[in-house]
Amino acid sequence: xxxxxxxxxxxxxxxxxxxxxxxxxxxxxxxxxxxxxxxxxxxxxxxxxxxxxxxxxxxxxxxxxxxxxxxxxxxxxxxxxxxxxxxxxxxxxxxxxxxxxxxxxxxxxxxxxxxxxxxxxxxxxxxxxxxxxxxxxxxxxxxxxxxxxxxxxxxxxxxxxxxxxxxxxxxxxxxxxxxxxxxxxxxxxxxxxxxxxxxxxxxxxxxxxxxxxxxxxxxxxxxxxxxxxxxxxxxxxxxxxxxxxxxxxxxxxxxxxxxxxxxxxxxxxxxxxxxxxxxxxxxxxxxxxxxxxxxxxxxxxxxxxxxxxxxxxxxxxxxxxxxxxxxxxxxxxxxxxxxxxxxxxxxxxxxxxxxxxxxxxxxxxxxxxxxxxxxxxxxxxxxxxxxxxxxxxxxxxxxxxxxxxxxxxxxxxxxxxxxxxxxxxxxxxxxxxxxxxxxxxxxxxxxxxxxxxxxxxxxxxxxxxxxxxxxxxxxxxxxxxxxxxxxxxxxxxxxxxxxxxxxxxxxxxxxxxxxxxxxxxxxxxxxxxxxxxxxxxxxxxxxxxxxxxxxxxxxxxxxxxxxxxxxxxxxxxxxxxxxxxxxxxxxxxxxxxxxxxxxxxxxxxxxxxxxxxxxxx
Numbered sequence: 001x002x003x004x005x006x007x008x009x010x011x012x013x014x015x016x017x018x019x020x021x022x023x024x025x026x027x028x029x030x031x032x033x034x035x036x037x038x039x040x041x042x043x044x045x046x047x048x049x050x051x052x053x054x055x056x057x058x059x060x061x062x063x064x065x066x067x068x069x070x071x072x073x074x075x076x077x078x079x080x081x082x083x084x085x086x087x088x089x090x091x092x093x094x095x096x097x098x099x100x101x102x103x104x105x106x107x108x109x110x111x112x113x114x115x116x117x118x119x120x121x122x123x124x125x126x127x128x129x130x131x132x133x134x135x136x137x138x139x140x141x142x143x144x145x146x147x148x149x150x151x152x153x154x155x156x157x158x159x160x161x162x163x164x165x166x167x168x169x170x171x172x173x174x175x176x177x178x179x180x181x182x183x184x185x186x187x188x189x190x191x192x193x194x195x196x197x198x199x200x201x202x203x204x205x206x207x208x209x210x211x212x213x214x215x216x217x218x219x220x221x222x223x224x225x226x227x228x229x230x231x232x233x234x235x236x237x238x239x240x241x242x243x244x245x246x247x248x249x250x251x252x253x254x255x256x257x258x259x260x261x262x263x264x265x266x267x268x269x270x271x272x273x274x275x276x277x278x279x280x281x282x283x284x285x286x287x288x289x290x291x292x293x294x295x296x297x298x299x300x301x302x303x304x305x306x307x308x309x310x311x312x313x314x315x316x317x318x319x320x321x322x323x324x325x326x327x328x329x330x331x332x333x334x335x336x337x338x339x340x341x342x343x344x345x346x347x348x349x350x351x352x353x354x355x356x357x358x359x360x361x362x363x364x365x366x367x368x369x370x371x372x373x374x375x376x377x378x379x380x381x382x383x384x385x386x387x388x389x390x391x392x393x394x395x396x397x398x399x400x401x402x403x404x405x406x407x408x409x410x411x412x413x414x415x416x417x418x419x420x421x422x423x424x425x426x427x428x429x430x431x432x433x434x435x436x437x438x439x440x441x442x443x444x445x446x447x448x449x450x451x452x453x454x455x456x457x458x459x460x461x462x463x464x465x466x467x468x469x470x471x472x473x474x475x476x477x478x479x480x481x482x483x484x485x486x487x488x489x490x491x492x493x494x495x496x497x498x499x500x501x502x503x504x505x506x507x508x509x510x511x512x513x514x515x516x517x518x519x520x521x522x523x524x525x526x527x528x529x530x531x532x533x534x535x536x537x538x539x540x541x542x543x544x545x546x547x548x549x550x551x552x553x554x555x556x557x558x559x560x561x562x563x564x565x566x567x568x569x570x571x572x573x574x575x576x577x578x579x580x581x582x583x584x585x586x587x588x589x590x591x592x593x594x595x596x597x598x599x600x601x602x603x604x605x606x607x608x609x610x611x612x613x614x615x616x617x
Contacts, residue, residue, distance in 0.1 A: 050391060050430075051381075051389060051426055051431075051432065052412070052425065053424065053425040056098050058420060058422070059418070059420045062419040063085050063415060063419060064087050064398055064415060064416075065087050065398070065415040067356075067400060068111070068112040068226065068227070069086045069087060069112065069113060070084065070399060071084040071113050071128075071401070072403040072405055073115035073126050073128075074126070074237075074238075075125075076123075077123035079407060080406055081403070081406060081407075082094050084113055084128060085113075085421075086110040086130060087110075088109055090105055090106040090108060090110065091105055092104050092105075092110075092128075092130060094142075106132060107137070108132040108133050109132060111132055111223075111224050111227065112130075112131045112224070112226060112227040113128065113129065113130050113227075114128075114243065115128050115229075116241040116243060117241050117257075118258055120239075120240055124238035125140075127139065127259070128140075129227070129243055129259065131245065133223055134150045134221045135147055135150070136148045136227075136245070136259065146259060148259050150221070150224070152222075153191075153221070155220055156188050156189060156190070158183050159183060159191060159194055159218075160218060162176055162179050163218050167214045173207050173210040174203070174206075176210065177206055180198055184198065191218060192220060193218065197209055197210070197213075222249040225246045225247060226245075226246040226273055226274060226275050227244065228276070228287075229242070229243060229244065229277070230242050230277045230281050230287075232257060233280060233281075233282045233283070240257050242255055242257055242263075242281055243259060244277065246272030246273070246289065247271075250267060250269065250270060250271055251265055252268065252272060252275075252289065254281070264302055266299055266302060267304075268297055269291070269297075270291035270293035271292045272290070273290055274315060274317065274318035275287060275288070275289055276288040276320040276325070284300075285300070285301065286298055286300050287299040288318065290315040290327065292314070294312070294314050294315065295310050296308065296315070296327060296337075307340055307341040308341075309337055309341055311327065311329055312329065312331060313329045314329065314330045315327050315328065315329055316330055316352075316354075318356075322368070323339050324336055324344060325339055326356070326370055328372060329353075330352070330353075332348065332349045332350070332351065332352055332353065333346055333348050334346070334353070334356075334372060336384075336385070347382065349372065349374060350374070351375050351378070352374065352375045353375075354373040354396065354398060355397065355399050355400055356373070357401055357402050359371055359381070359402050367383075368383070369383050369388065369432055370383075371412070374397075377392060377393040377396055378390050379397060379400070388432055391424070393416070395416040395417060395418050395420060396416065397416060397417075398415050398417050399414075399415040400414045400415065408425050410425060411424070411425050411426075412424040412426070509531065509532040510529070510530075510532075510537075510601050511528075511530045511531075511532055511601075513603065514587075514589045514603040514605050515605065516587075519608070519611050520580070520609070521576055521577040521578075521611065521613050522575075522576055523576070523610075524572055524573070524574055524575065525572070525574075525587060525605060526570065526572055527589055528570055529542075529560070529563065529569040530566075530567070530568045531563040531564065531565050531566070532566070534565055536563065536565065538563075539560075540559070540562075540591060541557060541558070541559055541560075541592045541594070542557070542558045542560060542590070542592070543556060543589075543592060544557075544587060544590075545587070545588045545589075545590065546575070546587050549582065550582055550584075550585050551575055551576065551587065551607070552576045552578050553574075553575050554573075554574045555573060558571060573589075575587065577610035580610045580611070585607060586605065586607065587604070587605045588603070588604050589603045589605065590602045
């Protein structure tokens, strides 16, 4: 296998990226060093920006690399980590410090670059994997070594039948286009050839396209959307690892350490765009996948879990740290979720998110933080939901990566939209514990309350309660029992007089509800009667009592032949106000009994003020 290999590029000193003859960079970055009258006295002074040191900046590097286009790796197992970058111009470049040590042209536009260890060797020299279209190009010892191609996507039977009929039976192209259009409307996924044919509007172009492709075998290739690396058996920096590929065909592929075959395939409901891996492949692992349907899926040991996180907008970044999943979305927010799906918090940002990366502690200091780059050039550092620092740059950030660069463990590599490349180094004395110090109870909790002083009366009352606690408790219980007895007697008396909400008679429970309708002077009393008991009542008279000087009832008495349990009875009683000037009164409704002078149940209706009668012509 041979890839095109341009002349080897090697630069000495601190020259810029693409041009060996360009002047060396002073390392001032997007911030210019202030001029000083002392001349050489301040020449080597470093510019400090919060916890960051501006180590190097190349404004003419000409590499526009997203976060997935960069990797930091110990390329020659000498402890000196190199920076591997690819860009949309189909180039791959390796930086050693500030010098370009190696560069080649790629065969296609890259999607992602990763470095992995294919075997347990000493010294451990990694391999580079560049994903492009449906293929993965693997480099070993800075030479092309292997090209792995993903298997083609199965073609739907309906589409294959149409193209087979065109090639063998000579089906007319217009009929084939019509059948392909019907298949697309039915929800059948079509291949790129059929989609391209349906996109043509001219019949001559359609005929020419069919004639050119009808004899070519119908094969649909997928495309790689994202790539990551998982350790196989040991969690060591140089342990044997495997490649994980996400494709446009809604699949996740796990390759063996040699990168020559697929060992596992996982199907998803949407196209993956971001991957985050935790664990070991041979022990237990979880792969967090952000997809284009604005959902986050979790793959555990080859199975897709049911706890799916649904987002409001499309994700633009995915970072997993410990048990927390941080997702940046297009609506300028960063959501934090527990890996089981519970939301921890949400951080609102003033500008759209460009990219995200994780900061992990060095061997000398343990810490974890989240870096979020915004479209306006700010890089925000968060510990949980606490903002630690904002780094302002003069250009828009398109990609960044945190790790070991050279022999410095805390290096932040930044790629700008203008093609510039910058490196910031975290100060060894930088304190990132502000968020943890501010966490916990609010400071107002330590302020003592203004409690009044104990008076002599309070002390005497406390002493009396302590000495006479038993007598006071007995008195309270006696008064409470008297109150309950008085309440029960009043309720029984109310039920016996027929004024309660529910009446009990002969094993039946009667409910009565009455309300008034109308604005006057003609009213209507709507009476609802229901027997909620188990027995039937017979011959129940219903009477309406009013103030004869104010109201006139047309039918003051009515009979109900029987009251069936669970049946609701409605009665309408017309009522006329004969004197609108004397105010209002109460209308009473009684449900009587033939065996007692006490009504079974009664209801009172407060009449509204009656409108005056309109004069008649």
